[in-house]
Amino acid sequence: MLQQRPDVRRAVEADRVHKSVYTDPAIFDLEMERIFERVWIYCGHESQVRKPGDYYTLQIGRQPMIMVRGAEGEVNVLYNRCPHRGTMLVGDRQGSTGEFFRCSYHAWTFHTDGKLKNIPMMESGYEGTRWTRENPDCNVKRAARVENYRGFVFASLAADGPTLQEYLGPAKIAFDDMCDRAPAGEVEIVPNCFRVIQNSNWKIFLENQLDALHPSVTHQSTGRAAHEVELDIAKKTGHAPLSYHMLSAFATVTIDQWDNFQTLNYPHGHCILTGYMGLRPQDRDTLDYERVLAKAYGKQRKEEILSTNIHHVLLYPGLSVQSPLQQLRAVRPLGVDKTLTEIWHFRLKGAPEPIYRRALAYYNLVNSPSTMINADDLENFWKCQQGLTADGGEWVSFHRHYGHDIARDGMVETAPGMGTSEAPMRNQMKAWAEFMDKA
Numbered sequence: 087m088l089q090q091r092p093d094v095r096r097a098v099e100a101d102r103v104h105k106s107v108y109t110d111p112a113i114f115d116l117e118m119e120r121i122f123e124r125v126w127i128y129c130g131h132e133s134q135v136r137k138p139g140d141y142y143t144l145q146i147g148r149q150p151m152i153m154v155r156g157a158e159g160e161v162n163v164l165y166n167r168c169p170h171r172g173t174m175l176v177g178d179r180q181g182s183t184g185e186f187f188r189c190s191y192h193a194w195t196f197h198t199d200g201k202l203k204n205i206p207m208m209e210s211g212y213e214g215t216r217w218t219r220e221n222p223d224c225n226v227k228r229a230a231r232v233e234n235y236r237g238f239v240f241a242s243l244a245a246d247g248p249t250l251q252e253y254l255g256p257a258k259i260a261f262d263d264m265c266d267r268a269p270a271g272e273v274e275i276v277p278n279c280f281r282v283i284q285n286s287n288w289k290i291f292l293e294n295q296l297d298a299l300h301p302s303v304t305h306q307s308t309g310r311a312a313h314e315v316e317l318d319i320a321k322k323t324g325h326a327p328l329s330y331h332m333l334s335a336f337a338t339v340t341i342d343q344w345d346n347f348q349t350l351n352y353p354h355g356h357c358i359l360t361g362y363m364g365l366r367p368q369d370r371d372t373l374d375y376e377r378v379l380a381k382a383y384g385k386q387r388k389e390e391i392l393s394t395n396i397h398h399v400l401l402y403p404g405l406s407v408q409s410p411l412q413q414l415r416a417v418r419p420l421g422v423d424k425t426l427t428e429i430w431h432f433r434l435k436g437a438p439e440p441i442y443r444r445a446l447a448y449y450n451l452v453n454s455p456s457t458m459i460n461a462d463d464l465e466n467f468w469k470c471q472q473g474l475t476a477d478g479g480e481w482v483s484f485h486r487h488y489g490h491d492i493a494r495d496g497m498v499e500t501a502p503g504m505g506t507s508e509a510p511m512r513n514q515m516k517a518w519a520e521f522m523d524k525a
């Protein structure tokens with residue numbers, strides 16, 4: 087029996103969204119089909135697969151995929167599926183397959199670009215069938231399109247659509263800002279990540295990333311505790327480590343001050359949150375780094391790079407990047423109420439080691455299993471999902487500062503002093519409705 091498609095048009099209004107978009111498994115399936123399995127999805131950084139044969143596995147929508155370095159040095163993205171009987175070609179998260187993939191079931195082999203290499207005993211057993219070397223079905227299927235922007239690899243499972251750069255638009259500044267901060271102009275991945283499963287719909291995570299209203303509430307207790315220690319150390323030594331300030335800012339920056347931040351909302355649901363965290367102190371490590379950067383780029387360009395005013399960039403639907411601190415979160419939906427995030431961080435090539443240590447400190451302070459920052463967010467996400475399944479109401483409100491957004495040059499920016507506007511959520515849901523409306 088044919089299943090009824092959900093009517094997604096009625097679920098999204100300009101200032102509110104029906105709760106079913108977070109809770110209905112049929113809507114989740116449609117999201118995978120019409121969003122994740124069509125648009126550009128972040129696979130990984132090319133430095134995750136340095137040598138030919140190195141691979142990393144990931145999920146694009148519902149599809150298990152392999153990002154693999156090919157024999158010619160190119161990065162390929164293949165379906166993790168043997169064309170014989172459908173077995174996954176690799177079961178590990180990452181590794182090296184050497185010169186070719188060898189299926190563990192009947193030993194068919196494939197080149198790292200997906201082409202069939204050999205079928206044992208092919209000469210006797212397949213004659214007269216349609217299973218010939220010329221049959222493209224004998225190859226491992228490739229992602230329809232793969233593109234790389236400054237080392238960050240994306241794939242689209244749809245043959246048609248905008249190029250990666252057209253799709254990202256101004257939001258590609260996330261990668262420019264991160265790479266430009268490296269004296270060598272590129273970054274390399276630190277080959278371990280936090281993998282966090284949250285018991286909520288994937289959209290709740292994305293909304294939180296640009297929710298400037300929540301830090302001084304959700305993270306206040308952690309910020310206060312860090313602030314007390316920061317003051318105590320400063321009193322005793324005259325100088326508290328920057329890492330304490332990274333956390334205390336959650337309590338010392340008030341909601342009014344968060345309103346001074348701004349969001350820039352672009353087509354396809356992308357968004358930039360401006361407002362820098364004050365990470366340009368005049369300590370010796372920073373000054374050393376600035377000297378190296380000036381030597382690489384010249385003083386004027388160094389100033390331009392370090393003045394880039396970005397706190398966070400959201401690349402809809404699957405990536406959140408904090409370029410000044412060299413970290414990103416890739417979103418992999420697992421079910422209507424279960425989402426995996428992979429949280430990676432990067433080294434600035436050519437930068438002094440203490441600058442990496444600073445990024446690492448921030449990475450651990452907000453993401454590690456022992457920090458309360460991530461734990462407090464995760465609890466909120468779970469509570470949201472639980473509340474949305476209840477009968478206490480039908481709609482989710484995105485009314486904050488609604489009606490005050492300023493449309494300009496194909497984007498929408500929040501009015502001055504309205505940084506806590508829910509404009510990013512409205513923008514994401516507008517893009518969501520457009521994607522979902524295309525059969």
Ligand code: FES
Binds near residue numbers: 171172189
């Ligand atoms: Fe892969 Fe048979 S399923 S070789």
